[in-house]
Amino acid sequence: MSARDVVWCVxxxxxxxxxxxxxxxxxxxxxxxxxxxxxxxxxxxxxxPDLIVLDLMLPSMTGWDFLEQVRENEAWREIPVVxxxxxxxxxxxxxxSELKVAHYMTKPFVPTELQRVVRExxxxxxxxx
Numbered sequence: 623m624s625a626r627d628v629v630w631c632v633x634x635x636x637x638x639x640x641x642x643x644x645x646x647x648x649x650x651x652x653x654x655x656x657x658x659x660x661x662x663x664x665x666x667x668x669x670x671p672d673l674i675v676l677d678l679m680l681p682s683m684t685g686w687d688f689l690e691q692v693r694e695n696e697a698w699r700e701i702p703v704v705x706x707x708x709x710x711x712x713x714x715x716x717x718x719s720e721l722k723v724a725h726y727m728t729k730p731f732v733p734t735e736l737q738r739v740v741r742e743x744x745x746x747x748x749x750x751x
Contacts, residue, residue: 626652627649627651627652627672627673627744628651628652628653628654628669628671628672628673629646629651629652629653629654629671629672629673629674629675629740629744630653630654630655630656630662630671630673630674630675631643631646631653631654631655631656631674631675632656632659632662632674632675632676632677632680632685632688633655633656633657633675633676633677633680633706634657634658634677634679634680634681635677636657638677638729639655639657640655641733642655642675642706642736643655645733645736645737646675646736646737646740648737649737649740649741649744651672651740651744654671657681658680658681658682659680659681659682659683659685659687659688660682660683662674662688663688663691663692666692666695666698670697670698670701671701672701672702672744672747673701673702673703673704673724673740673743673744673747674692674701674702674703674704675703675704675706675736675740676688676689676703676704676705676706677705677706677707678705678707678709678714679707679708679709685705685707686717686721689703689721689723690721693721693722702724702743702747703721703722703723703724704723704724704725704726704727704736704739704740704743705718705723705725705726705727706727706728706729706731706736707726707727707728707729708728708729709728710728714726724739724743725739725743727739
């Protein structure tokens with residue numbers, strides 16, 4: 623994992639966004655907290671994260687709607703996504719699988735587990751890239 627890896631946290635709760643930033647910055651990645659998925663989509667026109675940590679319950683559109691738009695765009699479709707949500711049902715996990723989510727975690731989460739998952743995904747991307 624290089625210091626140039628960029629992780630976007632698409633999360634509308636400021637406290638959780640701050641926690642995610644603190645947890646992930648320990649991995650020597652650049653963390654960008656984006657509170658609105660539409661802002662993230664607009665930003666993706668000129669920037670590309672190495673990984674997205676995505677909440678499902680967001681303003682302006684659901685995390686699912688955001689993820690579907692990411693997967694429909696050829697330039698973005700391979701960006702790994704980690705879902706971090708209070709929703710833990712089987713239907714959500716099935717949909718995540720169908721949309722090729724790299725990992726599904728529920729809130730509350732264990733910070734070291736999130737660090738491990740993100741590190742593994744970014745390391746795998748470097749080996750494949």
